[in-house]
Structures are given as C-alpha cells and as structure tokens.
Amino acid sequence: MEEVRADGRNGQQLRPLVCTRNLLHRAHGSAQWCQGDTIVLAAVYGPKAGTKKGENPEKASIEVIWKPKTGQIGKTEKQYEMILRRTLQSICILTIHPNTTTSVILQVVSDSGALLPCAINASCAALVDAGIPLKHLAVSVSCGLTQNGSLILDPSKVEEQELQAFVCMAFPNSPVTVLPEASSSKEGEPMEHGIITSTSYGSMSVNDYLCCIEYGRAASAKISEFLRRSLETEHNP
Amino acid sequence: MASPASYALRRHQQQRRRPLQDDNWVRSDGRGFHQCRPAFLRTGAARAASGSAYAEFGSTKVIVSVFGPRESKKAMKYSGIGRLNCNVNFATFSTATRGQESDHKDFSSMLHKALEGAVLLESFPKTTVDVFALVLESGGSDLPAVISCASLALADAGIMMYDLVASASVSCIGNSLIIDPAAEEEDCQDGSLTVAFMPSRREITQLTLTGEWSTGRIHEATELCLDACSKLGEIMRTCLKQAVSSST
Amino acid sequence: MVGLSAGEKNFIRGGIEQDLRADGRQRQDFRPILIETGVIPQANGSARVRFGATDVIASVKAELGKPNPLQPGRGKVAIYVDCSPTAAPAFERGGGEELSTELSAALQKCLLGGKSGAGAGIDLSSLMVLEGKVCWDLYIDGLVVSSDGNLLDALAAAIKAALTNTGIPKVDVGVGASPDEQPEVNISDEEFLQFDTSAVPVIITLTKVGREYIVDATSDEESQMSSAVSVSVNSHGKVCGLIKRGGAGLDASVILDMVSAARHVSQKLIPLLDSEIDAAEAASLAGQGSDVDP
C-alpha cells in the first residue's frame, strides 16, 4: 500500500496544517485554516437578535454564506452552504441563545483540494474564536480511493481528479474528559467515532467506504490534537 | 455549468395554413369543429397543499395547488378583504421547443382576473390565498385549462366561492369557429376568444378577444364558449361530488 | 391610491347615476385630449398624450432584424410599457411591474391581432425588407408619466399618434449576395417611409360603476368600479380585441351591450383623435421649421 504521492507524502499523511485566529477585527470571531495550498477564511458574526421567517424561534439559528474565490454563487456553493450549516448546527448548543442568528461567512482564499473539510475546520475554529457555545468541535478530513485501489488521505486537487471515489467526513474531536468512559460511548463505539457529516462520490464497495472512515478517524484524532493545541496557545498569548 | 448552444429538432412538418376557402377541413385529432377534447379532472393531486386539482384536456395537462388562507407577506399593507395571489408556471418540457414557455407572462394576471370575481374575498380578511399553477404539458387552450383547474382546486381547498369558474376558448380560422383549439390550431388562428364563466350564476368573469371580429361573430363565438363552459361546469361538479363521496 | 371618504364615494356614484360626473362630464364623454408628437427626437416616432391628468409617452424605434423563420414575410413588433414612479409612489422599485406587464399584454392583444396576423392594426408585411432575411423590428415603448385612470386608452392613442409620427428610413438591399449570406443593406438618411395608421384601432375602456358604465374614468372613478371592459375598435367599426379587466362577473348580454356602446363611442373618438394627431403633426413640423429659421 505504501506509495509515494506526487507531493512526496505517503498515503496516510496530511498536508501541513496552519490555523490562525482573530485576523479580522470587525468580526466577532475569525479563523484562517490552511491545509497545504488550500486556504479558507471564516468569519463569525453574532449571535444577532431574531431568526429568519420559518426558523424555529426557540433555538439559535445559524446562517452560512459561502464566498467563492471568483465568480458567482452556483449550485456547488449552495450545497456547501447547506452541508456546513447543518454540520455547524449539530455542534453548537442551540438552546443557549434562542431566537438569535449567528452568521458564518466563508471566503475561499485558494483551493487546491479538500475545500469542504478545510471550510469545516476553519468555521469551527472561528466559532471558538467568537465564543459561541459548542457541544464539541468538529474536525473534518477527506479521503480518496485511487484507481489502483489504495486509499489516500487529504488528496490535493490534482489527485482529486484522478480518484475513483472520494469521501469527505467530519467527526467530533477526541474528548479530554473527566467523565467515565462509558457515558460517552454507545455499543462499544466511543462517541468520537460517530460521523457528523459524510459526503461521498464515485462508486466503491461498502468495505472501501468503511476503510475510508477508519482512515479518516485516525487522521481526525491528529487534526483534533492540532486544533486543540492551536486554540490553547492563542488563548494565552 | 456552461451548457453549449443547442437547437431543437423540428419534429412535425409545421402545419401551414390550411386552405381557408374550404370550410370542410378536418381537425388534426378528428374532432368536429364544435367538439371539445375529453376532459379528465381530479382533485387532491398534491396533498401538501390546502387544496389541489389536476386537469387533462387532450394533451394539455395542468396541476394547480391552493395554499391558505394564510398570513400575507409582511410588505403587504393592511387589507380588510382577502388577497388572491395567482402564479402560473410552465415546466421546461411543456412546450414543443424548450425555452418557449416564457412567453406567457400575463397568464398569472389573467388567472387572477378570472377568479377574483368568483371568490368571496371578504371571507378571509387580512390573509392571502395563493393559487399556484404548473402547466406540465402545453397542448393548446392552456389558459382555459388553468382557470378551470384552479377553480376546482379552490373548491377542494374549501375557499368560499359564488360559483365554480369554467373556461373555454374558441379559435377563428378562416370562416370557421373551432372550440377548444389544440396547440397547432392556435398557431394558425386568425383570432381567438377566451371566456371564463360561472355556469350557475351565468356570469362572465373574464373575456379576452384577439383578432378582428364583427359583432355577430362575437355573439356566435361567445354562445359557443358559454355552452362549452356549462358542460364543463357539470363535469367539474361531478368530479367534486365524487371526491366527497369517496372520502366519506 | 387615494383614500376616499364615504361621502366622496357616494358623490361619485350618484353623479354617474345622474349622468353628471364629478368633473362635469357625461357618462360617454372623454376628458380633453392633448396630443404632442415628435417629443423624443432620438426615436423614429414619438407622441405624448394627455387625457386630463393622465399623461403618457409612446416612442417607436425601428431596428433592422431577422424575421422569424416561421413567418418570413413579416417584420416584428414588440410593445413594452413602463410605469414611471413619477406617476405614483407605488411604482417605485419595480412596483409597477405587474401593471406594466398587464398593460403591455393588453396592448399587444388589441393592436397586433390574432396569431396568424389577421386583423392586426399594424401591417407587419410592410415592415419586411427582404423576405426571410431582413425586416424591421419595431420597438414600441410606452411610459406612464402621470396616472389618473384610463391608462390603456391613453397608451393606445399615444401609440397610434407615435406610429403616425414614425418615419422609417428607406432601405436599399445590396444585390448579388449569395442566398445563405446576410445581404448588405443601405439605410437612407433622407428618405423616410410614412406609416399608414388608418387601420390602427383605438381602445375604449368602459368602466362599470353601479348599473351604468362610463368611458375615460379617472382614478377616483376607477376605484368605484365593479368591472371594466376594454374594447379595441378600428375605423371600420370592427372589434379588434377585447379584454375584461377584472372585477365581478357580468352577464353575457351586458358585455355585448358594452361592445356596441364602445363601437358607438369609437365613431366619435376616432375622427377626434385623427384630427388631433394631424394638428399635432402640423405643429411639430412647424416647430421644426421655426427652429431652423433664425
């Protein structure tokens, strides 16, 4: 399985991660997430009073606005907005600020693969930066199945085009908890193994998919460790 | 997604104008000049709505949903009587050529005018009843089909009306008046007359006419339409009765 | 819309019943009609028509285009109406859109005849330059500057006047071009073809208030209507289009009655409009002349 990829990584290696927070001064929280050459900037405004018509006023509402690097908003961007909104809704504690709206604005700075995972990570960091109450963090990673059947993590844009199938997933962070192990697990699977979000394209066998999830889970532990460290350091400058 | 420029096939030999001197030409579907296409009506086509109806007149197929009475849009000012909001859309595949469906912008306001005289707007003050129509297949006489179907949907939704509204149109081709024209007949018509009619009250709620007509011809065509509307009204009534008897 | 008190409403209804309307007119009287032609020099033809406080402008622009392949021998005409917010604050920010489409559709129905082109007020075959290749596209734009009821009739009159005022440049088609190529055309700067507008119908809207119907209703009167019927009549007394404009249902006999009333009114209105248009044309020609003089 071990093969060297175009950029010198092996199958389970991620691209270098950089997370910077609090870049924007007008926003209530902001973060920039770089994963290799993919850079996404997220800004959080709110919670502002009131929800849109049709939303449940007993809960906080989250609104996501996706700004592509160039051009107009199309169907892809709308889909990203929807996935992000639902993902963020699931990690926020919506009952704390009922009848408010929190806006998350994402600006794609550069796209070289794994755009959606990058955006999920960036917006999660920005939510922390804005002090929005969260149940847990969400860490996201992508995994691809190459034509010759091997799995690669965090494919770059060039690799993405060659893939047979492609999975993008988000997990809760690995908890550092004082509670006994049992409370957060279910049927022998710890809570952080649960998938918040998964999208996949291209045909593959179910087993391949489950392997992707395994790979992703392992990588997400690393990313969540990275995210935690970067959040801690910047909180005590 | 930039779709490349494409063109539609020309399917049927475009039916050019028929010899008009000859009054004995036969309609393409073999009907008599004063014979309507068979109508198929059914209520409750879309359960998500307060009321709905589906209508099929030959190859013309429309579906209408009625929502409300419900809260008016915020921008609307206070109104002591209810509002009737009509909207007609065409499916992209409804017409012979894709992209032709947009030349029916005024259908929404025509539908509104045909219905507003029949609906008791004062029975739902401050609120809006939305009537949304989608033409699935445009096979001629679309507007009359939409109007008749919409009034059926309103009845299905339990909106108070003075009477059902049945609608029919007549095309004038050469010297002949033909009722309930199909699409290709509409394409070569010299004039047309569309009537929306409340059969029990015997009142016309909407009447439009294009082309050059003498008063006598108008009279003749109107009679033809009214007759067709009365018959259609009967069919609509039976359809409603059936819906009620089958549900209980 | 102006809010009317119960007393005012009564006054308007009562006046109409007694054949003496609020402004002193009888039921079948028009307001004074003012016509000015050539108001938009950049257009091929234009006119401004005032019915009392109702004020509309129509302009005609002609552009060379390609005929519809299904009707190779004819030019194309498009009618658009725009409601300026100057006429009513309700028209701002696209608020007049609905009314605009309604008026445009009504004018198209009344002026352009049936789908086959029979009974059209504008002779489309006269717009043809070279069959199947080149034709004139007429863009008729209406603009409502001030609105005090009866917009449709005023717009139709303005379009008739603007068409009379229209000069279409004479076109020479270059010969010898192969059949598939678009031929070269030469548009003359000096020679213009005048339009024959004798067939262009007028529109008469009969507004039903109470049991009576009136012509040329003001917006106050329109607010009291139960329904209205717009009839387009040409100089031969033939009906070229009819639209019932909303409101309550009417008996078929009432509508036919209104049609004959409209035809009756048209016998007075058409000559009146024609003479007003001729006078306006003469005045605009004289105006042009005086500009050159000094």
Next chain:
Amino acid sequence: MEYVKLSGFRLDGRRPTEMRHIHAEVGAVANADGSASFEMGNTKVIAAVYGPKEVENKGQQIGNKALVRCEYSMANFSTGDRARRPKGDRRSTELSLVIRQTMEACILTHLMPRSQIDIYVQVLQADGGTRSACINAATLALADAGIPMCDLVTSCAAGYLNSTPLLDLNYLEDSAGGPDVTVGLLSKLDKVTLLQMDAKLPLDIFENVMQLAIEGCKAIANLIRQVLLENTKKLEYLRGT
C-alpha cells in the same frame, strides 16, 4: 477627435462657455405634490415630489428630521440605442444616491420630523448632463411642492477637452473620456454641495473648470428663480388676488 474647432466653436456650434438651450417648466405631473420638467438641449427629465407624508416603512422613520428618498429611472427610449434596462442597476442606484444627498442638503429636514419626502426623477432623453438636469428638475419640483429649503440647489457640469474648459457637455463630448466636473451649488449662500470629477486634471486647470461650472450653476439658478416667480404669479392670478 477635434471637439473645439479652430474657429472656437464646438461640435454642436456652441462657444466653449455657452450652455445649451434650457427650458424648465413647473407642473409636469398632475397628480404629484410637486413636479417639474427640465430640458438642457436634448436632455430631458421629469421630476415628481410626493410628500411630506407619513413614513411608509416605520423602520426607516427618523425621529428628528424628514426621511428623503429618491429614485432615478431611465425610459427605455431615452438613449440612442434601445435597451430594456433593469430597474436598480448600479448606475441608477449611484445616481439616486447622489441626487438624494444633494437634495437632502438643501431641504430643511428638521422642520418635518417623522415624515417622508419621495423624489422621483425620470429621464426621458439622455444627451449628457443627466446628473445635473435631474438635480435641477428635482429642485424645481421640491419648490413646486412647497418643501422648505435653505436655498435653491442647482447643478451644472463642465469639462476640459482640447485644452479648453467647456461648459455643459453633451453626450458626444461626455463620452470623449475627458474630465467631467459636476458641481451642485447653493447659489445664494454661494456654497458648493456637490462636486464630482472622474479624471486627472492639474489643480490650476481644475479650478478654472470648476469655476466655469459654478458660473453655469448660477445662470441656471437665475433661470429657475424666474420660472418659479412666473409660476407663482400665475397661481396668484388664478386665485384672483
């Protein structure tokens, strides 16, 4: 291209500091509270004023002064090439804003708290200088509506082509791409309320051009005053006093 001929005349036969023929009239729209039409050569605009009246959208109400709103629209036939223009494109939004700000500066808004004044300008024909024409028409319409103002604001444009400052550019001169200075002036107070220029111009020349535009504004102010005076006299006569 030669915009000023050797003989010193411009393309349309005017001298460099000559304005186009101006015609102004009060009362172009019968139903409005105040209205006016203003023509500068081939440029022709109508303005209508509605108000002061109750604020329609309560959220916009201002407690201590009047809310002034403005919408600029162009007729389909206003330019040489016929185009169906969408409502609220960038250019008309910008112009609406410029006109609104200019008029707001001269209306005594503090006299009419919690009320709203709508100004609508409609361009019938555009041949350069629509911005100025709209402001002039709006001023007349406001005066006709009897809205209290500190002064009449008038506007005029000037440009600089072929090393000559030119007053009141027409469309041809405007589209030459040279500098175009639009000035809005409160003539009695001698205060500039609007100044727009979109090109590079040496400072000393700019002053000359601006001065020219100001002179133009003053001339228009005189004319507008005359029109208003005549209109008032007419009204007085009609009242029979």
Next chain:
Amino acid sequence: MAAVKEDAGGRGGGFEGEMEVEAYRRLFPLPYYERHLLESVRPDARPLSSARDTSIAVGAVSSADGSALVKTGETTMLAAIKLEVMSPSQDSPDEGSLAIDFHMPPICSPTVRPGRPAELAPVLSKQLSDVISRSKMIHLKELSLVSGKAAWMAYLDIYCLNADGSLFDVALLSAVAALAHLHIPLVSLNDEGRIIAVSGDPSRKTTREVVNKDKRKLSLNSVPFSLTCLLHKDYILADPTAEEESIMDTPVTVVLDSLDCLVSLYKPGGAALALTSSLKECVSLTRRRVQELRSILDEALQSTEMDED
C-alpha cells in the same frame, strides 16, 4: 391505524392524556413520535424499516422524449427529458451531454413561494447530477451523433409536484426511469449540416441516411437507487415523510447501484452522530430497497413496452 393513535395518545395521563390526538401531534411532535417508536411503528402504520409504496408511470409527458412520473407515498416527481442537438466540445468530440435540473415549483410545498426559489432545489440538483454522472450509468458516447459535428444535448428536468419527504430518493428514481424510457428519435444530417428528424413512417422512403439507426435507446449499466434513513436515538427510520424529516433531523442517504457498489453516502450534519453500526444498518436497508425498486422499475418499463408493441 386509528387504534394505534388512540393508544399512543391515551396512555400519557394528566394534561397530555386529555388532549385530542391531532392536537397532541401538533403541540408535542417529538414525544408523539417517540411513543410510536417505542412500539416500533410509525403514525402511518409503517414499521420503522419499510419504505412507502412506490409507483412508476413512464411516458407521462408526450411532449418529451422520455419521461416518468414517480410517486412514493405522497411525494410525487415528474421527470422528463428533451433532446436537442449541439456541436460537441473540442475535448470530447464524440460525447453528448446531459444537463440535470431539479425544480421545486411553488405548487409542491407551502414553504416555497414564487420568486423565491426553494433553498433545497439547487442542492438537490447538484446532488442528482453528481450521483448520475459519478455512477457512470450513462455513456455520454451513446449520445454522439456525428463525431465532432453533432451530439445530443439531453435536458433532464425533474419537477417536484408534491413534497412529502425523501425528495432525493424519489427524484433519483424518476430521473432513472425517465432515462430508461428515453426514445431517441431517428435523425439524419441535411445539406446545411443541421440534424433533422426523420419521420418514423417506414413507407416513406427517406433519401438521406439515418445517422442513428441502432442508437434508439440508452444502455443503462449500473443503475443507482437510493434510500434515505433518519437517525434518531437508536432508531433508524427508512423513507421518512416531510413531517418526520422536520422533527428528527439526521438524514442519511445511501445510494447503491445495481452492482452493489456504493455511489454516494450523504449525511449532512444533523443532531445524531452516525456510528459504524448504524451506517451498516442503513446500507443493508438500502440493499433491500434497491431490490424492490428494481423490480418496480422493470415492471413499469415492461408494461409500457407491451402497450407500445
């Protein structure tokens, strides 16, 4: 069904117990559902793991080249394909093109109003075109007419006529059925290089050569079918209705093709986390559903073919 309701509503006691079932359902939707789930039944009397009845009618729109009307429970979708001719792109001179659009007209749901398109429509549109293109169900080469000159541009429009949950599943099924029903007209090339239709009448000799004699139907390989499940606590509800979707908000959509390959697994967020065990459960539910849908589709296609013969 009525008995179940009585039972569920009646056992609460106190304030809730005295309420009418319908009022209880509206005021406390979640407890109402949870009580049903305890009994392993849903308010519409379905067991948790079964989907609603599905019917397919192909050829519903005569003005289109291929069409299908699909109903699953109350959710109704109408898909139709119109073929137009285009010149293929430089990069792929012998490939046609398929453009998929999903519409939610205002008639389908009280939440959609004219002028304001539904939020969901573009998202589903994207999802459908992704799934259909990635599943390689269609060979775009089959849509070619004259290499480098002309190819079919297939416009597949799917209209939602009534939205009552599991929109993606029904939309995909209707798209697949419409593609299976697609009849490609006989065409030939005329002198001007344009494609023209050839009348199907064999008695009339055509002077021109028919370009696509043996390409009248698309050969569909690996047809994708999908099932949406809701995750709620430990329960998995297959084929949810709109009401269920609004109360329990964690959908998982599994798309499997006829070769049992996973084409897409789509879980956009949601309150519940999906554990591997529940994913496996969803996949096996989908497998069962795929068998059902395949036979329903085959039946529908066969019956129309018999009609046409």
